[in-house]
Amino acid sequence: MFELDEEIIEDLKSLDTPTVCNAIEVINPQRRGYGYTTKPLSCLRPNLKPVVAIARTARIRAMHPTDLSQQANSALLDQYYEYIDGGPKPSVVVIEDLDDDKGYGCFWGEVNSAIHFGMGCLGVITDGGVRDLPDVAEGFQMLAGRVVPSHAFVHVVDFGRDISVAGMRVGDGDVIHADQHGAVVLPKKNISEIIYKNYGQKIFDNIFHQTFPILGKSSEIHVSSFDNDNYYDEGHTYFRAELNSIISDKKNFKIGMAEPLSKNIIISIMTGYGTGFETEIIDFDYKNFSPNDIVCFSSDTFWSKHKIAHGINLNYLALEDLGRDKYQLSRATSYLIDPNKNTKEISLGNELLDNTRVKKLDYYQTNKD
Numbered sequence: 001m002f003e004l005d006e007e008i009i010e011d012l013k014s015l016d017t018p019t020v021c022n023a024i025e026v027i028n029p030q031r032r033g034y035g036y037t038t039k040p041l042s043c044l045r046p047n048l049k050p051v052v053a054i055a056r057t058a059r060i061r062a063m064h065p066t067d068l069s070q071q072a073n074s075a076l077l078d079q080y081y082e083y084i085d086g087g088p089k090p091s092v093v094v095i096e097d098l099d100d101d102k103g104y105g106c107f108w109g110e111v112n113s114a115i116h117f118g119m120g121c122l123g124v125i126t127d128g129g130v131r132d133l134p135d136v137a138e139g140f141q142m143l144a145g146r147v148v149p150s151h152a153f154v155h156v157v158d159f160g161r162d163i164s165v166a167g168m169r170v171g172d173g174d175v176i177h178a179d180q181h182g183a184v185v186l187p188k189k190n191i192s193e194i195i196y197k198n199y200g201q202k203i204f205d206n207i208f209h210q211t212f213p214i215l216g217k218s219s220e221i222h223v224s225s226f227d228n229d230n231y232y233d234e235g236h237t238y239f240r241a242e243l244n245s246i247i248s249d250k251k252n253f254k255i256g257m258a259e260p261l262s263k264n265i266i267i268s269i270m271t272g273y274g275t276g277f278e279t280e281i282i283d284f285d286y287k288n289f290s291p292n293d294i295v296c297f298s299s300d301t302f303w304s305k306h307k308i309a310h311g312i313n314l315n316y317l318a319l320e321d322l323g324r325d326k327y328q329l330s331r332a333t334s335y336l337i338d339p340n341k342n343t344k345e346i347s348l349g350n351e352l353l354d355n356t357r358v359k360k361l362d363y364y365q366t367n368k369d
Contacts (some may be wrong), residue, residue, distance in 0.1 A: 015195070017177055017184055031187055045140075045142065051123045051179070054173060056094070059098050060155065061098050062154035064153055081115070084119050091120055108128075109136070113142075116137075117137040126144050192334035192336070210310075221242075239289065250307075255347075265336075265337050272331075281314065295312070299348060
């Protein structure tokens, strides 16, 4: 289960939700159109700091009584509370109201806010109803679809599954940022970049992005020919080899700076399975191709036992990655680098650990890894 460092939580609390969304739009453009509330919710305590917490999800109904017996319904409610109490902290409960008339009755008020707050829960985000506003636990945030006076027949239907609240899809264990503007699910792989992006003005005045193939046992290079005049041409792969076999020499990769570094930098490493480098050469006859024309260097990496391939050239022509990122993400880790302020370059090799202070900020890993 993903956990949040206290320092990262405090940094995220210093940003409002629109600022976080702005950063996501720049850092992770694929997330621009989803992952946030698109329908209005009322923030009952707008003066509280933003909620930054791990989502615990549930679904409720209130218009009609539950089909369960009283004993079975009580047992389900106990299991729900155990689910909330046993999860990562801090948490925020995100509850979807399944009724056609959402908010017909409310689950949230004085009692449940106190119970959940005592379990490390900072608030609730629901398209249902809330009540008892003056008596809600101090410091407990509420984003709700409406305020209503009655419980009606409210009961928990299930919990710990993917849900949708006010247009935002949320899964158990997602990281949520919420305030008076609404809520957004933070992409875990980009959390540290969101913090230091901050409208794109603080750290990361300049962003350097580079994709490298990893020199693993199964890493390969493919060279294919396409007919640009034929839209449906699937191409012909006429050269294929292990990437290790074409490495010319070891040459550490360094990021050059226009001026000596005066502030910390973030290095985010995203590892995936698939194409790590893709380029195109126009008007090149594959009949003239020779494997000896490819020159490629390798470099150690401070974050992994694997080397990376870089400086790929064909007949002394430097080939540039097109940035298509055709891979499935398996791991993402970010590092805060406090470099030697007199240097104009950062090496990605092991010597980085000897000459700088490196702090691991966040970590994301899929179940596949």
